[in-house]
Structure formats: structure tokens, C-alpha cells
Amino acid sequence: MPNEWMRGYLTFNPETFKWAEYDSMMRVIEGGGKLTKIEQMTREYYENLAYLMVSQMDSEYVGAYGYMPITYVAPRFDPEELRHVPQIVHDEFVHGTRIKDCLELVGFNADKWIEDHQGFYNFRLESGVILETRPMRDFRVSIFYYPIVCEGDSITTWANFSIFQFLQDRGAGEQLKDAINSSFEPWSRENQKIMREENRHILHGDRWMAKLYKQNPELIQGLFDMWWPRSMVTFGHPASERNNLWRKLGLKRRTNEEVLRDFLDGPNGIHAANENVGLKITPTDLAVASWKSGYYERQA
Ligand SMILES: [Fe+2]
Ligand SMILES: [Fe+2]
Helix, strand or coil: CCCHHHCCCECCCCCCCCCCCHHHHHHHHHCCCCECCHHHCCHHHHHHHHHHHHHHHHHHHHHHHHHCCHHHHHHHHCCCHHHHHHHHHHHHHHHHHHHHHHHHHCCECHHHHHHHHHHHHCCCCCCCCCCCCCCCCCCCCHHHHCCCCCCCCHHHHHHHHHHHHHHHHHHHHHHHHHHHCCCEHHHHHHHHHHHHHHHHHHHHHHHHHHHHHHHCHHHHHHHHHHHHHHHHHCCCCCCCHHHHHHHHCCCCCCCHHHHHHHHHHCCCCHHHHHCCCCCCCCCHHHHHHHHHHCHHHHHC
8 A cells, every 4th residue: 555654644534534536626726726625635635745744844843853953053153143043943843833734634643743753853864874765764855864963063064054054945945836836725825934934044044155155165165065966856856757646736836857947047046046155066957967867866
């Protein structure tokens, strides 16, 4: 059974539940409408929606936990950061909770999911270790397995944090746009709020990257090059069957390649943002070709 992972987390019996007819659901979606409750969904729609939301919720919480230790190094860089960093940690917890509420709304026991997975949210790979198989049972996006904190080296830790916001929050922000435009109304609405806060995180990353690169270009370029393939991999696969299905169901709007290209070349894309930083970043055509060939997957 493909959705074995859901067993024990649904507050209703999916076998006896009266799911919507495919045609009536698609009439709503194709007419540009949004679904608000389970009764309007087919089982296939529900399972895919739940997967996407659990994956986002886990990533938000893992991000929140991962940023907590940054508060120890923050004041070294600017006393104001004692205000900003805990705010960012708080934002990520709130994001996780907003998605948790969306899951509860459709009869998914997210509290139990969190209880069962919370112990793993803190898990990161050792520095220098490459992710081969997903070591944990939560559904976080793979980049969240890599450590941001570098023990005893607050400059690298702070640089990783800034790169993460500049690069990964920007990439995730690009993907959030599809969730905002998705066919499930509560998820769309909550992600609009999330986006506003993510935009602040991205700006925070932009500001620090400009400063840090000026001070220490070699260190920052080296760390950026380490994070780059990991971030590229979060855009999924070029000919993704799952993405095709998600687009058909209105859970996504663009192909993975379109999202990646918008992230690279959009008005607030990475190349545009880099004009104020000056990093050497792989040009778009080469980046897309490398992504398509699976090169980044082998590097990440
Ligand atoms: Fe977030
Ligand atoms: Fe963020």
C-alpha cells in the first residue's frame, strides 16, 4: 500500500469514508475554485495533499530546531541579532504550527505525528557526511539533514545561517508560491502568511551575505559552493511523475524546471540578489543542465 505511512494518523476510516467523485472535484479545480474540506476530495488528492503538508510541517519544525543554537553566536555579530534570531526561530515554529492546523482540519492527527517524530527533528548529519539514504522517518526536505552549526566556529556557523536564508529560504519561497496558488484553500491562505515572514528571512540573509562576503570572500564562497548542490536538489527531478500529478490536481502550478528557473532568474531570484553580494554563482543554463543530468544529486 503506497500510503502506509498514514496508518494510525487518520481520525476517520479512509476505507469507508465517502470520497468525492473525481469529475466533480476536477470541475472545481479546473474552474479555478479551491477545496476547503475532505468531502470535496478524492482519496488520491487527499493522500498527496497530506504528504505535501507533512513534508512542509516537518521542514518548518526542523528549521526551527536547527536555528535555535544560532542564538548563542548571534550577539557576536551584532547585538541587534539577539532580537532577530529568536524572532526567526519563533517564525519557523509558527509556520510548522500553521501547517499542523491545516492537517488537523482534514482529519490528520498531526499532534500524534509530531509526538512520534519530534525526537528526530533535532537530528543532523555530522559535518562532511553526504546524505545517501534518508536516515529518519520524518518527511523533511533533504537539505535539512545538513548541519548549520559548526562547533567552536561561530563565523562558519553564522555564515551557514546567512547562506541558508539567502539561498534556501529563497528557493523554498519560490516553491511556496505554488502552495499559495494551490487548490486547497487553508493551505493556500496559511502560506500567504508564511511567505511574508519568509521574505523577511530572505532579506536578513541578503543583508548579511553582502556584509560577510566583503569581509571574507574565500570562506563565504567555499561555504556557498557547499550548500549550492544541496539547495538545487530541493527542486526535485526534471521529469517528475509526481509533479505532473500534483499539477493536474492543482497542488502545484509549475513544473520543477519552471520553479528552478524562476528561482534563478526571477526578479528576486538568486542572480538578482547576488548583484549586491558578488559571489560566483553558476550561470542559469549550466545550473539547469547540471540539475537535469543529476550532477547535483551526486554532489549533495
Ligand atoms: Fe518557514
Ligand atoms: Fe525561514
